[in-house]
Amino acid sequence: MKVLVTDKIHPDALTLLKSQAAVDEAYGMDEAQLTGKIPGYDALMVRSGTQVTAAVLSAGKNLKAVGRAGTGVDNINVPEATRLGIMVVNAPGANAQAAAEMAVALLLAAIRQLKPALETMKQNQWERTKFTGTEIAGKTVGLIGVGAVGKIVAKILNAFGAHVLAYDPFLAEEKAAAMHVTMASLEELYTQSDILSIHAPLNDSTRNLLDVHAFNQMKDGIMLVNAARGGIINEQALLNALNTGKVAAAGLDVFEKEPIPLESTSAKLVAHPRVVATPHLGASTQESQRNASVLAAQLLLDALNGQPVASVNQLPVVQRA
Helix, strand or coil: CEEEECCCCCHHHHHHHHCCCEEEECCCCCHHHHHHHCCCCCEEEECCCCCECHHHHHHCCCCCEEEECCCCCCCECHHHHHHHCCEEECCCCCCHHHHHHHHHHHHHHHHCCHHHHHHHHHCCCCCCCCCCCCCCCCCEEEEECCCHHHHHHHHHHHHHCCEEEEECCCCCHHHHHHCCCEECCHHHHHHHCCEEEECCCCCCCCCCCECHHHHHHCCCCEEEEECCCCCCECHHHHHHHHHHCCEEEEEECCCCCCCCCCCCHHHHHHHCCCEEECCCCCCCCHHHHHHHHHHHHHHHHHHHCCCCCCCECCCCCCCCC
């Protein structure tokens, strides 16, 4: 078996792959380069940096599986992989704790104005009375999505003393009650929340979910956190809402295009004085990187060896022989 690894993964995952397959590493390739290299490989291991397009999948005449060392698979053309009989596996939940902690960190930074306070301190200014924040306790926090990450965020926010609302079509009422979460519609979430935090995947139903119409329904001075996926928030609508004061502050770890192009709306958001921005660090902990890489590597090997695979993104899929 031959496996091509095109994004950096944890050394333990590489060791695992190499114990059962011939592994080549090639980083930083564009679509044309990857299309030229992929023929002859049985499997491809990626993270978010590699775009696994229809052209790449079609060129992989021997491809049986693609592994994603992370939660999302939005950089992989899953429908085309399914059509070609190529299994797509990932590592759901492996970075949930890291992503949840990142979301709460962004919320705390935004709600306590840590960014401008830090900047003035670096300039040897003591502006103690200028940066008066607010508290999470007693606030209504709306969660869009209560999957592996959202559940942890809900638990943390409950400990802070927040009232947690949640919109998630797949969350049962009894599970919400067990998590001390109140189920709500999107409209209720928009109109009642003091803070809004996103924990949903990016797909056709969530792309540009937070648009002008959504912002118009929100309370004046709402605070917003997105450590899930860029593209769920319409960035121009968010920028306008920040400029008018509809959104008092935002914590952003993800953007429509990454890395962020110069002179883009994303760049304007990063530069905004009421935005705390980080370069997609949600899964960037030592523990998360190892967990996601090792789990994805094991699932990839299971797929190649014809073993039952715990996390497949297509049902059914007739795998290539």
